Amino acid sequence: MLITTESRSEAGLPTRGPAPASHRPGSFRGDIEGLRAVAVLLVLLGHAGVPRLAGGFVGVDVFFVISGFLITGLLLKEHDRRGRISLTGFYARRAKRLLPAAATVLLATLALTWLLLPRTRWSATAWDVVASAGYAMNWRMAAESLDYATVGQAPSILQHFWSLAVEEQFYLLWPLVMILLGWIARHRRRRRDGLLLLGLAAIALPSFGWALATAPTDPSAYYVTTTRLWELAVGAAVAVAAGRSSRVPRAVAAVLAWAGLVAIGASAALVDTASGFPGYAALGPTLGAAAVVGLGSVAGRAGPALLLGQLPLRAVGAISYSLYLWHWPLLVAAGAYLGDLAVGPALAVVGASFLPAVLTYRYVENPLRRSPALTRRPLAALRLGVACTVGAALSGLLFQLLAVPGTPGTVPSAIPVQAPAGPAASAPVPSWGAAALGSSPRDSPAGIPVDRVDSIFPDPLRVGEDVPAAYQRCIVDQATVTARRCVFGDPAGRTTVALVGDSHAYHWLPALDPAAKRNHWRIVLYAKATCPFVEATVIFAGRPYETCTRWNASVRAALRGPDRPDLLLTSDAGYLVVENGRTASSTMALSPKLRQTWRGMVDAGVPVVVLRDGPYHERNIAECVAENRKRLTRCASPRSRLDSGGGPAQKKAAEGLAGVHLIDLTDAICPADRCAPVIGGVLVYSDNNHVSATYMATMEPRLEAALRPLVPAR
Structure with missing residues (x-):
């Protein structure tokens, strides 16, 4: 049994005693790397149209839980070690980890758009780049899901950035909430973890309630942050309670963790767009992922780690972020150039996306993430992130200005019947x-x-x-x-x-x-x-x-x-x-x-x-x-x-x-x-x-x- 203790940090904030290394969130776990692979492969195969995998999109829900768990675990680990949380350091780590790779794919997407997409889609893509660079793509997708003019239109080449936007918005919000709750715990002499769990409940319950209320009838509910926060909060709650997971008997933990993995797979096979997502149907992949990440370390080799810890899955998990970034633009571009893709060609495109993903991981993600200079100088990492974001957004604006034909004058309120006003008036008809x-x-x-x-x-x-x-x-x-x-x-x-x-x-x-x-x-x-x-x-x-x-x-x-x-x-x-x-x-x-x-x-x-x-x-x-x-x-x-x-x-x-x-x-x-x-x-x-x-x-x-x-x- 784990015995928790109250100790005073150097900042005077009540903290728990450190959890054992095997259960401590923030420590590297091969099974979570393998779970990343499962999540991204579900998304890729679902997007390729693989039969009986209509619910492949539940991989995104798994990512949300993993993100909530790991980010919260890293912040708790930092506080346990240093007695405080550095917002500058946290945002610097996120910036150098995420933004350069995203900017690389956004610039490449503009090139793909120029080369392969019909010119009628160029303007929308330019604005999608701006929204994606600013991590607001989920709100843009939500607005377009309610716009009759977009119904039946070709999918955005950057629509997959919606989930990255939700995560980034969580990254901006949650550390601030943690610091606020920590301040309250210090001044009210309350247990930090108890307050964190209450705070997460205050986020998750209204969010889940809103998802239940809106998902069956409102297409925008799929994309908006308010219906998705509960999934990230579930992962965060698992991280906060990680020290208590060792109280679960290993055999029970193994059964529950395996059941969680099965729930993820079953959801991918059984859930579809008719399921009112992300309402009750999202509980399967969300709670399933929570069981895997929360109990996987307790179960050890008796649990899903036996499968998820295998080298091939861990290798795919390592490049999962870049793979997620690349696969959708390539699928959309190939579909625009070749016509609607059958499952076979779509799988070939998905397979081809591994190449740019590996290159991005090796030459963009890793060098910047492991850069000693950026690690020592978090402000430099923040400046790099800002440069990537601003540069990508400006590229979208420049593409709109230079590549997209000029915006015509205001459309008249009464459309001409006999002849148009403007150049078309010379048409010899x-x-x-x-x-x-x-x-x-x-x-x-x-x-x-x-x-x-x-x-x-x-x-x-x-x-x-x-x-x-x-x-x-x-x-x-x-x-x-x-x-x-x-x-x-x-x-x-x-x-x-x-x-x-x-x-x-x-x-x-x-x-x-x-x-x-x-x-x-x-x-x-x-x-x-x-x-x-x-x-x-x-x-x-x-x-x-x-x-x-x-x-x-x-x-x-x-x-x-x-x-x-x-x-x-x-x-x-x-x-x-x-x-x-x-x-x-x-x-x-x-x-x-x-x-x-x-x-x-x-x-x-x-x-x-x-x-x-x-x-x-x-x-x-x-x-x-x-x-x-x-x-x-x-x-x-x-x-x-x-x-x-x-x-x-x-x-x-x-x-x-x-x-x-x-x-x-x-x-x-x-x-x-x-x-x-x-x-x-x-x-x-x-x-x-x-x-x-x-x-x-x-x-x-x-x-x-x-x-x-x-x-x-x-």
């Missing part, structure tokens, strides 16, 4: 956008794909700025559950038309808004990202989209209230739906749910008009056009893809339903046997499934002609 198709789009030569056009508007490199800001702020994020509306068209119009649905309803607004102004219709928009207007629970990001269900209930109440519209206009993308507690296998299962929803609105006295969803393309059209300006036919998709998206389910749902009409303008979007990426000098799609705002604006006359007979006169 008989009419602008969909107007070039004339009255018979299927017979028009303007709809046939060609290799070259004289000009394209909007510029595919800036297509994200094509939608006026007045429209953008009126589609709510995934977390919102209470109906919120925006009014367009003629606000004083006597006829009210409600436009309801997801972004595939919302993207009709550039055509509907000016038509409504001219006809004195009042347009009331209720739009929620990735949320179709349906009385059912749909699947988003692999799990039931409960906030969508609640949003739709709120919208239905609004539509049947005092502000009941004269007409409901709706559209949506294709979705899987929950039926009898299970996810349906086809988006066509949404059809009877749509029919039920529309019938309910008709029964409430509101006629329904459905705007048929357009075809989806196999690739991002803006990216393809940006890279193939002289071979645009490479970006043309077969018209047979009309059966993709929400169109088929909508068509079936509307058949023979009184009070419901379907408007199908697909011929004006894809008039030929292959869908042209550019029609009448206008980029048709902004990604692979959303019609660009400018092209949609040129659809105004067609939409108005189809809609006017269906809008009740008042």
Whole structure:
């Protein structure tokens, strides 16, 4: 049994007697090095798409526990040895250990972006570099997870920096909390470790509670620091209690430590994005890792150290940081250059990432970490870290300024229908956008794909700025559950038309808004990202989209209230739906749910008009056009893809339903046997499934002609 004693440090702070060397956190342990290897390999294999390893991302949770354990252990060890904690020394060690390698990968990522990524991604990557250098990438990812414009977009080449940002924020916070609690312990004559455990509980419990409350419904919960602190706090608590671990019988410790390792593996195999992470599902890898690091030294060779202490795993664990840094940029760059990677090629890329990881470990990490000069002069190490951070951030800004095309002027609030203002006005086309198709789009030569056009508007490199800001702020994020509306068209119009649905309803607004102004219709928009207007629970990001269900209930109440519209206009993308507690296998299962929803609105006295969803393309059209300006036919998709998206389910749902009409303008979007990426000098799609705002604006006359007979006169 370990007997703890109270002694006075030179600073007068109560401290515990030192734990035995075998249990002391902060001492090197081969089993923890091996656990690092397990964690990073789970992440790598999961990112490579290895079957039955959808939960490979739990390796990040293991890293959080290890980090909390080791950092706290090192700080406790320093205090036990010196009687104080040096913030300068701590941050200097973190700076020389982490920042040079991170800066190296950030600079290399800019080079990969220049060489291999479509130019449409350059600007986002530049800002990702800035956010990653400042260790704020998790908050950037959280914000983008709530932005409808990023749904379905290619993943960031630096999105893996989110977990490093969480750890760095913990490193900034926790030493300060430890010093504060130590000061309280000294002045109140309390046991240091007891106060530390109370402090960790005060961090972990609200954090875990917040994770439970938000993870099932809020995509940003995966990234934010507030839902992740509890995992680091668990590791820190294990370090604080490490001296007491020797009280556990070795056989019991071995069983629990092995169970912890099994829990990590089982979580990787069984957990997926539908599990509401990081809620209850995160307990498996987190507590499993805590058992391994907390009891592994007690169990000795009878525990997981027998496996984790093997040289190959320890070797991978040693380079795990550099390996984590390198693997994702290489996977994304290879995918951008070669197309979607199957498991085999992805594993080859992961294997190739070992080379730069080893080189970074040998020539960047180790020389700086072991530098006698930097060890003796912590301020010099801090200056090095600042230089790496500032240098990487400035590189991202310079890339944005020099490599990314200049930012255009403010997008006009009313998108031109006949011709663009600016360089594209010189395009030698008989009419602008969909107007070039004339009255018979299927017979028009303007709809046939060609290799070259004289000009394209909007510029595919800036297509994200094509939608006026007045429209953008009126589609709510995934977390919102209470109906919120925006009014367009003629606000004083006597006829009210409600436009309801997801972004595939919302993207009709550039055509509907000016038509409504001219006809004195009042347009009331209720739009929620990735949320179709349906009385059912749909699947988003692999799990039931409960906030969508609640949003739709709120919208239905609004539509049947005092502000009941004269007409409901709706559209949506294709979705899987929950039926009898299970996810349906086809988006066509949404059809009877749509029919039920529309019938309910008709029964409430509101006629329904459905705007048929357009075809989806196999690739991002803006990216393809940006890279193939002289071979645009490479970006043309077969018209047979009309059966993709929400169109088929909508068509079936509307058949023979009184009070419901379907408007199908697909011929004006894809008039030929292959869908042209550019029609009448206008980029048709902004990604692979959303019609660009400018092209949609040129659809105004067609939409108005189809809609006017269906809008009740008042």
